[in-house]
Amino acid sequence: MAENVVISGVGMSPFGKQLDTSMKDLGRVAVDAAIADAGIGVPDVQAMFFSNALAGLITGQECIRGEVVGYPMGLAGIPIHNVENACASGGNALHLAWMAVASGLYDTVLALGVEKINHPDRQRMFSAYAAGADVEAAFATGDGAGQDRTPFVDRQAKLASALFEERGVTLEDLAAVASRSLQSARHNRFAHRQFGATPEEVLAARTVVEPLTALMSSPISDGAAAVVVTRRPEVVAASRSVSIHASQLATRPPRDRPDAPNAVQASARAAFEQAGLGPGDMDFAEVHDASVAYELMAWTDVGLCEPGEEPRWIADGVTEATGAFPVNCTGGLVGRGHPLGASGLAQVHDAVAQLRGEAGVLQLDDPRRAVVQIGGGVVDWLTAASTVHVLGRN
Structure with a gap:
């Protein structure tokens, strides 16, 4: 059934x-x-x-x-x-x-x-985001909470720093990925950001939290x-x-299991097992990118890319619409926007259009299968929950 x-x-x-x-x-x-x-x-x-x-x-x-x-x-x-x-x-x-x-x-x-x-009331707006973490933990009451940014931007900055130190990713790499999404969003009539941006313009945008600029994170939509x-x-x-073909939800593993898969990894592995398929069977992906740092983490957590291969993927344009494995090819959260409760379904909306061949100027070349991932919230500095869906055309 x-x-x-x-x-x-x-x-x-x-x-x-x-x-x-x-x-x-x-x-x-x-x-x-x-x-x-x-x-x-x-x-x-x-x-x-x-x-x-x-x-x-x-x-x-x-x-x-x-x-x-x-x-x-x-x-x-x-x-x-x-x-x-x-x-x-x-x-x-x-x-x-x-x-x-x-x-x-x-x-x-x-x-x-x-x-x-x-x-x-911008204070109300930015403070609301802190509820997406453990309010009794330091994360939710850090310097970013209640300021002119969400506390999650501070976490995004930490993730970016980890990518720099552990994977060889550069700030210019993040700018290239953000630019890819923003250029695609120019052609998405539903997108929040339809102005496009070159990597240089992404780097020149206002710095929110070092090293991230405003165009490296999703807008409030x-x-x-x-x-x-x-x-x-x-x-x-x-x-x-x-x-x-598959629908899975996973949450953060217990603290006493440090080697257990995180929520994104667990949901992706379970979805591929349910579908009887693997990452190599997918033609494109929609993944969580509240910031480009999140997106790059998702590449490896979902199993699309080996850790440490991110700089090569970016240099070779693997995730571009014309690349070997397009990712967030209609703008992602960075370009399309991020109204929290609607974002996961918007990803599916755009994936369905691609699989039907109805994506217009953004249409990929004959895609048959897609993986869609979105995460949410933070518990003890890790993603609290993640869903993964594997979709395919008839």
């Missing part, structure tokens, strides 16, 4: 700074598009998995976020599950949607991620993305349906 679960519809709102747009408005744009893409109506949705991370801290809406967003568009009277797992929330929602359909409980469900982070998951036989057989 599990192998007959497909994505039949996807939809997104534009990502960006949208102070005058509500969560309900953002959600409606994504749902309307996904429902239309799937060729169904709202009454066909049997359950919804609603992803959001920060509404309680930004708008004060707690407890029934999915019910509040879904009700005006007719998503009422059905089971609605509210999902919160930091940046991994959207991937987590899709994982639960897949489980619900693969189990046979439902035929058709919706995963919807909505995030509205931008707020006139508002937006929504939705995915329709189904097992209806006539849809499973349709040419535009995209199969979910």
Whole structure:
């Protein structure tokens, strides 16, 4: 049964700074598009998995976020599950949607991620991010928390330094990867950053925390993305349906197991095992890149690249759209933007477009399989949770 679960519809709102747009408005744009893409109506949705991370801290809406967003568009009277797992929330929602359909409980469900982070009170906005870590730990109360940046930028800087010291990566390498994503985002009509940037412009941007500049990290974005998951036989057989070969969620290993796989490694290994495939069977990847340092870590944690090979990959343009293994080829979080609860589903939205051959100017050459990874939160300086999905076209 599990192998007959497909994505039949996807939809997104534009990502960006949208102070005058509500969560309900953002959600409606994504749902309307996904429902239309799937060729169904709202009454066909049997359950919804609603992803959001920060509404309680930004708008004060707690407890029934999915019910509040879904009700005006007719998503009422059905089971609605509210999902919160930091940046991994959207991937987590899709994982639960897949489980619900693969189990046979439902035929058709919706995963919807909505995030509205931008707020006139910048102190509230930046402080909210600290909730994505253990608030009793020093990480959440460091110099970055509550300032004009999120505390996670400090962690990104530490990861960048580790890449410099342990893998031979340079600041210019990070700038090249950021530029790749920003240049791709120029052609993504949903992207927050559509201005493009050369590596030199990335390096010349404002320094946030040494050594990272503002263009090496994702912007603070508002937006929504939705995915329709189904097992209806006539849809499973349709040419535009995209199969979910694997769906996995993993969390940080216990402190007393220092040699255990981290959350990203564990979720990726489990997903490839579930799919009966390996990293070499993939044609492209969407991976978590709240900063380019995160992206480079994901290359190795997901198993795409051997540790220490990152500088060669960058020099050879391996992850470029024209390279041997494209990564984040529609802009990634750095270019597309990063509304936390929507980001994982936006990755899937863009991967589905690629697998269908519907990505326009960003279309790759005949891709058949993709791996999609997103992580979220921090516990004791390691990623708290990670989801990995392996997708393939029919």
